[in-house]
Amino acid sequence: MEQKDLDYFKNLLTQWLDELLGKAGNTVVGLISSEDHLSDPLDRAVFDSERSYTLRIRDRESVLIKKINASLEDIEDGVYGICDDCGTGISIERLKARPVAGRCIQCKTRQEQRERSTGVR
């Protein structure tokens, strides 16, 4: 991969990470401040279901944050855009669509087929 492409993805990933971390921060503040005045059981139930929804989203975000960090490390190590499984380069088009992709499209497809047939995720 050329240096200008690496710079492009580094910027993209860094901005994405900043956005996610900014949003994650707000969610925590929201959780703490809204918990103070909840004595009504109904409010409490609504709050709990909203909170579990928020936490589910945050779970997904934290997975994404880990992937972004791993991709940024790969850029530093000079192995970004190389498939984890077969070691060939992942196409720029695929990385633009999914900058945290760790596998080339062939290996990804194979992995998904394996998961579907075994039921393991």
Ligand SMILES: [Zn+2]
């Ligand atoms: Zn591969």
